Amino acid sequence: MALLELEHISAQYPGATAPVLADINLSLGPRQLLVALGPSGSGKTSLLNLIAGFVSPSSGRITLDGVPVAGPGAERGVVFQDDALLPWQNVLANVAFGLELAGVPRAQRQAKAREMLALVDLHGFAERSIWQLSGGQKQRVGLARALAADPRVLLMDEPFGALDAFTREQMQELLLQVWQRTAKPVFLITHDIEEAVFLASDLILLAPNPGRVVERLQLDFGQRYAAGEPARAIKSDPAFIETREHVLARVFSQRQALKEHA
Amino acid sequence: MNILDLLADGEHDASAQPALRARRPLPTRWISALTLGSLLLAWWLVTAAGWVEPLFLPSPADILNRAWSLLTQGYMDASLWQHLAASLGRIGFALLAATLTAIPVGIAIGYNRVARGILDPLIEFYRPIPPLAYLPLIVIWCGIGEASKVLLIYLAIFAPIAIATATGVRTVDPARLRAAQSLGASKAQLVRHVILPSALPDILTGIRIGLGVGWSTLVAAELIAATSGLGFIVQSAAQFLVTDVVVLGILLIALIAFALEMSLRALQRKLVPWHGQAH
Numbered sequence: 103m104a105l106l107e108l109e110h111i112s113a114q115y116p117g118a119t120a121p122v123l124a125d126i127n128l129s130l131g132p133r134q135l136l137v138a139l140g141p142s143g144s145g146k147t148s149l150l151n152l153i154a155g156f157v158s159p160s161s162g163r164i165t166l167d168g169v170p171v172a173g174p175g176a177e178r179g180v181v182f183q184d185d186a187l188l189p190w191q192n193v194l195a196n197v198a199f200g201l202e203l204a205g206v207p208r209a210q211r212q213a214k215a216r217e218m219l220a221l222v223d224l225h226g227f228a229e230r231s232i233w234q235l236s237g238g239q240k241q242r243v244g245l246a247r248a249l250a251a252d253p254r255v256l257l258m259d260e261p262f263g264a265l266d267a268f269t270r271e272q273m274q275e276l277l278l279q280v281w282q283r284t285a286k287p288v289f290l291i292t293h294d295i296e297e298a299v300f301l302a303s304d305l306i307l308l309a310p311n312p313g314r315v316v317e318r319l320q321l322d323f324g325q326r327y328a329a330g331e332p333a334r335a336i337k338s339d340p341a342f343i344e345t346r347e348h349v350l351a352r353v354f355s356q357r358q359a360l361k362e363h364a
Numbered sequence: 365m366n367i368l369d370l371l372a373d374g375e376h377d378a379s380a381q382p383a384l385r386a387r388r389p390l391p392t393r394w395i396s397a398l399t400l401g402s403l404l405l406a407w408w409l410v411t412a413a414g415w416v417e418p419l420f421l422p423s424p425a426d427i428l429n430r431a432w433s434l435l436t437q438g439y440m441d442a443s444l445w446q447h448l449a450a451s452l453g454r455i456g457f458a459l460l461a462a463t464l465t466a467i468p469v470g471i472a473i474g475y476n477r478v479a480r481g482i483l484d485p486l487i488e489f490y491r492p493i494p495p496l497a498y499l500p501l502i503v504i505w506c507g508i509g510e511a512s513k514v515l516l517i518y519l520a521i522f523a524p525i526a527i528a529t530a531t532g533v534r535t536v537d538p539a540r541l542r543a544a545q546s547l548g549a550s551k552a553q554l555v556r557h558v559i560l561p562s563a564l565p566d567i568l569t570g571i572r573i574g575l576g577v578g579w580s581t582l583v584a585a586e587l588i589a590a591t592s593g594l595g596f597i598v599q600s601a602a603q604f605l606v607t608d609v610v611v612l613g614i615l616l617i618a619l620i621a622f623a624l625e626m627s628l629r630a631l632q633r634k635l636v637p638w639h640g641q642a643h
Binding site for chain 2: 154188204251257
C-alpha cells in the first residue's frame with residue numbers, strides 16, 4: 103500500500119524572505135485520513151500544493167512509495183475547493199477525464215466512471231451538464247473524478263469550505279464512507295475545527311510564521327462513524343467535545359502567542 | 365437573443381406582473397418595427413410626391429423593380445449571384461485562412477513567453493493601421509487580382525482572432541489546469557482538452573469581430589480595385605449615377621453583414637452553451 107513521506111520540508115515563495123513552511127515532517131500510510139488544520143497563513147494550501155507537485159519545496163524530500171515527487175501526476179489525485187470541473191463535458195465525461203487522458207477505451211472508462219458516480223451517490227446524474235449541479239453535487243463529481251483515475255493517495259484542498267452547513271455534514275459523512283470503502287490514504291486540509299476532529303484519523307495542527315506543525319493527535323471518531331455509529335451521537339459524545347475544545351484552545355493559544363510576539 | 369431582446373423581455377416581465385388590469389405596454393420589438401415602417405412610409409411619401417429628384421433618392425418601387433432586373437439580368441456582364449459569390453468567396457477564403465493560422469498563433473502567444481515576445485509586437489504594430497492604408501503597398505506587391513484582396517481581408521481578420529485567442533488562453537482558470545495536471549495530463553493534452561475549450565468563447569468573439577472588420581475591408585477594397593463584387597456594384601453604379609443600384613447595393617451589404625453576425629451568434633450559442641452560465 104501507498105506510503106507518502108515528507109522529510110524536513112521547507113518552502114518559500116519566490117522573492118520572499120520568510121519561509122511559508124519550515125521543517126515539516128509527515129507520513130501518510132494506508133487507512134489513514136490525515137487532516138491538516140490551521141488558520142489562514144499557516145501554509146496549509148502550500149503544503150498540499152507541494153505534495154500535489156504544483157510547486158517544489160526549497161529544501162527537503164517528498165516521496166511516494168520511495169519515489170521522489172517531481173511535478174503533478176495521476177498517482178496523487180486532488181479534489182479542489184472550487185470544483186475545477188470542465189463545463190464543456192457532462193458529468194460522466196468529467197469523471198472519466200483522467201482515464202481518457204490515460205488512453206483508456208471509451209466503454210471501459212465510462213463503466214468505471216459510472217461505478218465512481220454510484221460510489222458518491224450520483225447514479226442518475228451521468229448525462230447532466232455541470233452548470234445544472236448544486237455546489238455539493240459538483241464536489242461529489244470532483245471526488246468521483248479524482249477517484250476514477252485510481253490515485254494512490256487522495257489530496258483534498260478545503261473540499262467542503264464553500265458548502266452550506268447541511269451539505270457540508272452530508273459530504274463529511276460521504277467522504278468517510280468512501281474512505282472506508284476504497285481504503286485510500288487521504289490528506290485533507292481545512293480550517294473547520296469540528297470537521298477536522300470528526301474526519302481525522304491523524305490530525306496535525308499548523309501554526310503560521312513560518313508554517314509548522316505544533317501538535318499531532320490520533321483520533322478515532324471517523325473510524326467510529328465508518329463502523330456504523332451515527333454522526334450526531336459521535337459529535338455529542340463528551341470525548342468528541344473535549345477533543346474539539348482542546349484543539350480550539352491550542353488554536354487560540356497560538357493566536358495569543360502570535361499577538362504577544364508582535 | 366441579443367441584448368435588446370433581453371432588455372425587452374425584462375421590461376415585459378417587470379411591467380406585466382404588478383397591475384394585471386393595466387393595459388399591456390407596447391413591446392420593444394413593435395416600437396422598432398414601427399420606426400422602420402415610418403421610415404419606409406416617409407421614403408415612399410417624399411418620392412411619390414416628387415419632393416426629391418429620383419437621382420438623389422429613387423422611390424421604393426424603383427428599387428424593387430431594379431432588384432428584380434438585377435436578379436434576372438444581372439449587372440455589368442455578371443448575374444447578381446456571381447457578384448455575391450465573388451464577395452462571399454473572398455471573405456470566406458480569407459476567414460478560413462485567418463482562422464487556421466490565427467488560432468495556433470494566439471495559443472502560442474498566450475502559452476509561451478518566447479512566442480509572445482516574437483509575435484506580440486508584430487501584431488500590435490500592424491493591427492492599428494487601417495487596412496486601406498496598406499492596400500496600395502499590397503497592390504504593388506501582389507497586383508490588383510484576387511490575391512491582394514484576399515490578403516487584405518486576411519490581415520484584417522487575423523489580428524482580432526489572434527488577440528482574442530491569446531486573451532482566452534491567458535485567462536484559463538488555473539484550477540482547471542492543475543486539475544488536469546493532477547489527472548496526468550501532458551502539455552499537449554492540456555492544450556487540447558483544457559486550454560482550447562476554455563478559450564473557445566473568446567475565440568468565437570474574436571471571429572465575430574474579425575468578420576465585421578473583414579466585411580468592411582472587403583467592401584472598401586472592392587470600391588477601389590475590382591471588377592466584381594458588391595462593393596464594385598455600388599462604385600460603378602455611382603459613376604454612372606444609377607442611384608437605385610447604389611441604394612440596393614448598400615442594402616444588400618447591410619443585409620449580409622447582419623446575416624453573418626446572426627449566424628455567428630447562433631454558432632456561439634450552439635458551441636459554447638456553458639458560456640455565461642453561473643458556476
